[in-house]
Amino acid sequence: MRTAIELAHNGPATGVNPRVGCVILDEHGEVIAEGWHRGVGTAHAEVDALSKLPEGGASGATAVVTLEPCNHTGHTGPCSEALIEAGVARVVYAVSDPGHASSGGAARLREAGVEVVGGVLADEVEAFLGDWLTAAALGRPYITVKWASSLDGRTAAADGTSKWITGAAARQRVHEQRAASDAIVVGTGTVLADDPSLTARGDAGELLATQPTPVVVGVRAIPREAAVFHHPHPVIFEGTHDVAELVRDLHGRGFRRVYVEGGPTLASAFVAAGLVDEYAIYLAPTLLGGPRVALTDIEVTSIDEQRKLQVLSIEQLGADLLIRAVPAHNGSAQKEGN
Structure with missing residues (x-):
């Protein structure tokens, strides 16, 4: 075997x-x-x-x-x-x-x-096979939500600047996780604010052999010169704010591993809907303060409603940490090594 x-x-x-x-x-x-x-x-x-x-x-x-x-x-x-x-x-x-x-x-x-x-x-x-087994059992993609933040949970400074909170080693691991995904999902706000390419790249900036399909969620228009239009795969636009509808469509397109890399609004919507199978949380040893938190409203109004997680692994990447975690109730169903 x-x-x-x-x-x-x-x-x-x-x-x-x-x-x-x-x-x-x-x-x-x-x-x-x-x-x-x-x-x-x-x-x-x-x-x-x-x-x-x-x-x-x-x-x-x-x-x-x-x-x-x-x-x-x-x-x-x-x-x-x-x-x-x-x-x-x-x-x-x-x-x-x-x-x-x-x-x-x-x-x-x-x-x-x-x-x-x-x-x-x-x-x-x-x-x-943890991600595929989950997708097959649930009839939807295995969904990883990623964010990078300071130790006090901020994804950007008060003026909105965020490049770079984490170091090179952590950012390279993100590219590896992108390459292991069928699709990478962001909101229109992220595209307008950061103009990301949404590609998976190597240490020297070269495109990796496997690329996730870029998916942009929201109803706002994207400039024609946006970097996402230069992606090796055509960008998919999902004109909805309903993440359940989004997930159904992504599954229908054949995507089984989805990497959500949008901002706090999109990440919070997935968390609130109970549609996160794995969290990839990159923590930098710095403090930013201010309002730019990693998550906003996730429909937790009292401590009894907190969304508990099971930590799968903690990895040091340069000065940063990568914490992989899953919802506590289904931690045993997740993969440990990928």
């Missing part, structure tokens, strides 16, 4: 489909084929591995796969049926598929007389 997890890392970290790896063993426990999923429209990991065997080569074999084999027809056929037709005798998987349409592969395999074992190294695979 650990080899299958390593294979899964070869797949794209963004997109609709999960990263899945598969190892096929013969009757003596020897590896006879390996495969992984390379992205939407390509063979799933099980089929990729089976394709490397001659006809009949998987008869009596064991397939070890990180995610329960799917049981539906999308861009490709159901992996459960492919394994049955190949004559696989046993399937071992780590995590059940939470997808409404794609789940049920284990039951189909058992129905066909295939021995099925689930839950092997489940914790490791849940940590690896």
Whole structure:
């Protein structure tokens, strides 16, 4: 299973489909084929591995796969049926598929007389696939809200200036998080105030290979010369202030990992709506005072209504700290290492 997890890392970290790896063993426990999923429209990991065997080569074999084999027809056929037709005798998987349409592969395999074992190294695979599993279970993207602030919770000085609160190492980590996301979301206020490019860049300012699609939320017009129009992906404009409507549309567009990097108004709207799966909070060892707070009204009127978080990790980046946290009630469902 650990080899299958390593294979899964070869797949794209963004997109609709999960990263899945598969190892096929013969009757003596020897590896006879390996495969992984390379992205939407390509063979799933099980089929990729089976394709490397001659006809009949998987008869009596064991397939070890990180995610329960799917049981539906999308861009490709159901992996459960492919394994049955190949004559696989046993399937071992780590995590059940939470997808409404794609789940049920284990039951189909058992129905066909295939021995099925689930839950092997489940914790490791849940940590690896945490964002995708959450998105599949909830039917919406996995949403990370990010902000950078002073220790007293200010995202800008009283006059609105904010470049730069955090140092180079923290800013580079933000670019890495952007690159690991399908979409980056900001409000029109952020575009008008800061003119961000919303790209993911390397240390030397070069564009990284993977870029999030820029999404601008709000009804105000954006100047034609705005930097976001030079992004490698066309900008998506969402003319709404309803974040639930926004999230539904982003999911319908195929986005499964969304990085919210807007200002306090947009961030607070996501928090108030209960639509945050993970917080990425960058803290700089400085004090600013004044009114420019990271969050505004999040519909907490008394201490009993506070929104408690579970801290996943605290990382020092130069002089700054990155705190990753999740809502306390679902912390166990989040990934630890990505």
